[in-house]
Amino acid sequence: MKPFVVVVVVVANAGGLPHSSILVAFCLSLFVALNDARAPEPFFFPSISSQPSSSPALQPVSSPLSSSSSSSIMAAVSPGVQAVLVHEHHLNKTLLAALIVVSSALCVILLCLCCFCVYQQKNSQKSEQKSGKKPDAAKGLSLSPIMGKFNSVKMAAxxxxxxxxxxxxxxxAxxxxxxxxILGExxxxxxxxxxxxxxxxxxxxxxxxxxxxxEREFENEVDLLCKIQHPNIISLYGCCIYGETRFIVYELMQNGSLETQLHGPSQGSALTWHIRLKIALDVARGLEYLHENSNPPVIHRDLKSSNILxxxxxxxxxxxxxxxVVAGNQNKNNLKLxxxxxxxxxxxxxxxxxxxxxxxxxxxxxxxELLMGRKPVEKMTPSQCQSIVTWAMPQLTDRSKLPNIVDPVIRNTxxxxxxYQVAAVAVLCVQPEASYRPxxxxxxxxxxPLVPVELGGTLRVTEHASAVCTKS
Known part of the structure; x- marks a missing residue:
């Protein structure tokens, strides 16, 4: 019986039952009581066994009782003893059957309670997820300056x-x-x-x-920025869902967008020639990471000066x-223009x-835009617009006209x-035929080679200075 008691205790503890100790104590008490209730082993009454007898059938048996000898012994003893032995044998069978039934019932009860506890625990977790509560194990810290206020949780799929x-x-905040x-719209x-x-x-x-x-744009942006980490791609700090409104929290870029710098009140006055080339270099680095180093490659699809911070x-x-979008996962049927x-x-x-x-x-x-300081599309009349590509293309390839269309802020600097090299790169990038673009x-x-070393390029300051002196 002891091994079975150990199994019951292990099952009860493994189930995580709230009253497992009481149940185990009850089981142990029941087994002990059933053990104590068992009748003693069969024996011969002293008065009968001590009386001498001349009958050869009543001679002492030195070997253990076997199935063949037990019938002769039972026939030899008195009818009263036979009745006692039969009663004891029947009682042992009854107790054994009762013990088996009770043990089976207890196992079934324990199994049902374990299943119920597991089911209840799963339901509790589902209800916590639906109500927006996060278990303590999922709480994490992502930003040290606001320690303890953000919960780091993994988004599904x-x-x-x-x-x-x-x-x-x-x-x-x-x-x-x-x-x-408001920083922008x-x-x-x-x-x-x-x-x-x-x-x-x-x-x-x-x-x-x-x-x-x-909802689609919110999930798409959060999903991508969770996977992307690059010096020339904005860092995602977190997000928030409140009713039907969605919030995305990024790192703050102190100088705003390139659109604001070029076409805002300052009209590009803070952007020197080399800073403009540095910005172009940074944007190209970010795009190279998306196109060449991301797995799978990513197409930004909405690159513009207002999205360059x-x-x-x-x-x-x-x-x-x-x-x-992920490259290769788009076609005309499922991708909205x-x-x-x-x-x-x-x-x-x-x-x-x-x-x-x-x-x-x-x-x-x-x-x-960086080269000329003009907007990508400008109104010529209330009903007519002109793109910067259409307007600039004939002049970009004419070296005599090119200096005249450069932004006055950087002209002659x-x-x-x-x-000429920057203009040639721009002309190649805006080719109508995609296969002609680099x-x-x-x-x-x-x-x-056009960006100074201190700004991330390979141009030496001495080389640039000598070029300016030669021009002068």
Missing amino acids: RKGSVTVIEYPLLVT TDNFSESN GGFGCVYKGQFDHNFLVAVKKLDGGGQEV LDSNFNAKLSDFGLA SGTLGYVAPEYLLDGKLTEKSDVYAFGVVLL MDLKHL LITDVLHSLF
């Missing part, structure tokens, strides 16, 4: 993890989404400046309106991956054909040889 930020924290904290909402404890600054993009499109040192980072007028490649606009070369075309438009890796190698 996604690699990596994203920090889920509580809505009241965003309200406090943005001063209830005050207009004074997008298609589905505004981007706000936020400040957490210890002066930790962030940018909070608010996606309003709900709907499948907003600049930090305090004018390091450029790509942002807004809501429309980004999206993008911004002036940056969309002709083959995508006309035929819905989207490749990495579509991003190269958009990069060429950005390069023209660069070596003309470098200007890979972004080739663009990157073309820009390296």
